[in-house]
Amino acid sequence: MVATDQDPRIERSRRVILEAALEELGQVGYGALTIESVAARAGVGKSTIYRHWPGKLALVEDAFRTLKAQALVPDSGTLRERVTGFLEQVALLVEESTYSACMPALIEAAERDPLVREFHCDFSAERRAVLVDVLRDAIEAGELSPGADPELLTDALLGPIVMRRLMFYEPFDPKLVPALVDQILPD
Template identity: 40%
Template sequence: MSPPTDPRVRRTRAVVLETVLDLLAERGVAGTTVEAVAERSGVAKTTIYRHWDGQAALVLDAFAGVRRPPEDPDTGTLRGDLTALATGLAGAVSAGPAAGLWFALVDAAERDPRLGALHHREAELRHAVILRVVERGVGRGELPDGTDPAEVLDLLAGPIFYRRAATGATVDRRYAERLVDRVLRAYRT
């Protein structure tokens, strides 16, 4: 959809999408209904329905506005690359507008095929970067031949999501560095 040219429409859309992000972070997808968005934003439901065909479309549009695909770092070492990616992931699930969205999207993906497809696409984009980094590390001899890049991804990302989702603990650069060192040490033994 191309952006609206009328400044009032742009402002209204921005208010609605900001409200959707706030509600997603607070209540998850189930609590981010068109009615809740209308009530909180002050934008009439009819106006919302003029631009989006329902809750899933609102969530998809809001998520598209804040997602930032990870950059492919090339620091020259596997440790440096993985630390950059782990730190970026930790930041994405801990702070900023997308932090609450990750967990809301994972939850909603189980129930809504459109949100499930979005979650799958997002995961593939993010995973592709880490898989390339690991493959580069294997190519440089920093990991043994035959290392499964998907397994390294699981060992790196899993603890970050668990620590944030299950315990609410901070995931900072020091934690990311220790995690990367443990993963790399496991492959060197």
């Protein structure tokens, strides 16, 4: 959120604080997360945190943005291969990662706090747009029917992976992704 100096001590301090914020969020949830608890976990004073972030939401936003929670679409291959590669990465991301541990806490907080909801929706939309764009390009290139809905296809492809994690607390085995793609994408 705030631009930092190049001082490696400041960068190290910020990194430790952001990691502590994610750990705390994953363990206690957004509602119970406090600047004090993050400071204690990071081994810094509250004033150090407030020098970089005005409050809890700004800290959590920056912490989430440090996550490698963006699956990438492979550059080459057929549409089916590229979508499969992307979804396999998504399945791994939501399986066992800091992102996976924090996701339920952020969703719960978004239900109660409109500012958290706005951040969560923006964060999720950025990630969802990657697949929507690939499918939209495939429609334009004639790889999918002109009547295909890239938004609906994206939801159908991502839905089982996210649902299994959030509703059943189970990973979606990346080995099942090709079968999922076969069920959703037309030949």
